[in-house]
Amino acid sequence: MGDEMKIPQATAKRLPLYYRFINNLYLQGKLRVSSKELSDAVKVDSATIRRDFSYFGALGKKGYGYNVEHLLQFFRRTLDQDETTEVALIGVGNLGTAFLNYNFMKNNNTKIVVAFDANDRLVGTEIGGVPVAHIDDLEEKMGNVSVAILTVPSQEAQGITDRLVERGVSGILNFTPARISVPPTVRVHHIDLSVELQSLAYFLKHYPL
Ligand code: ATP
Structure with a gap:
């Protein structure tokens, strides 16, 4: 647990939503994603997404977006995807x-x-x-x-x-x-x-x- 305890509840509730989308991108072979793309797909405004992602320690770079694999690893760890x-x-x-x-x-x-x-x-x-x-x-x-x-x-x-x-x-x-x-x-x-x-x-x- 540790780090995840600091994530606000509202952010934690959106985690599975992000996870599903990022996992699909990963399966399609996409390497990065912008907060605008994410926002359109999961219907959460991009300011909220940027704030949420800052809790995950994921800082998007301007003109680059977020690294899909890093995000996925974070979500897997946090959601315990490997454990049923x-x-x-x-x-x-x-x-x-x-x-x-x-x-x-x-x-x-x-x-x-x-x-x-x-x-x-x-x-x-x-x-x-x-x-x-x-x-x-x-x-x-x-x-x-x-x-x-x-x-x-x-x-x-x-x-x-x-x-x-x-x-x-x-x-x-x-x-x-x-x-x-x-x-x-x-x-x-x-x-x-x-x-x-x-x-x-x-x-x-x-x-x-
Ligand atoms: P639903 O509300 O899911 O549409 P339903 O209208 O088919 O259900 P309900 O009367 O709500 O039926 O019962 C749901 C299920 O709970 C039924 O299969 C019933 O046999 C079961 N059930 C009733 N009492 C108990 C109990 N004490 N323990 C376990 N199961 C029970």
Whole structure:
């Protein structure tokens, strides 16, 4: 960690976006990129990009831009691209099934290795190459998982969260509408898709571009 700790959170959130684009440039054999090109591609203004990149210790030269390989090495190190984070998914309903079929590995360093559900018809099957186990066996079958995706009905969210925390999970991506409580050592990212959609519609109506 060390250096990366100093990166502001807003900058850190844009890192995967930069990483994906820079990796594509690298694969195309490009050696350098200007902040203008980056800005057009990732839709972040170039002043922000220059500031973000200064945190990465990458100083673009006027008329030259940034060295693609250096940036890529930095992003790989920072995002631990060489190390895969194992993820569990709880709740193999419509949304959960979609996630299992979606290959997160394509441009990411996370992998769903196991799924859990209470429905006996799902238990023992494989979806998107991921085995589905019974929720009663959560503690036993979680292995090295440190991150969990929650796609269960909201009334189940807190109970399952408590078990996950007890089992040592350090990050939860909560797709249920429920607000879950965790100890301060556990990070929760909450994505409520219907609220996000509603909010987009609201902004379009009241703050048209
Ligand atoms: P989605 O909200 O993902 O579209 P859905 O409408 O298909 O889901 P839900 O009722 O939200 O179905 O349930 C999602 C999944 O969670 C189902 O497969 C259900 O069997 C599972 N589930 C329900 N309770 C539990 C539980 N306590 N532990 C694990 N899985 C559960």
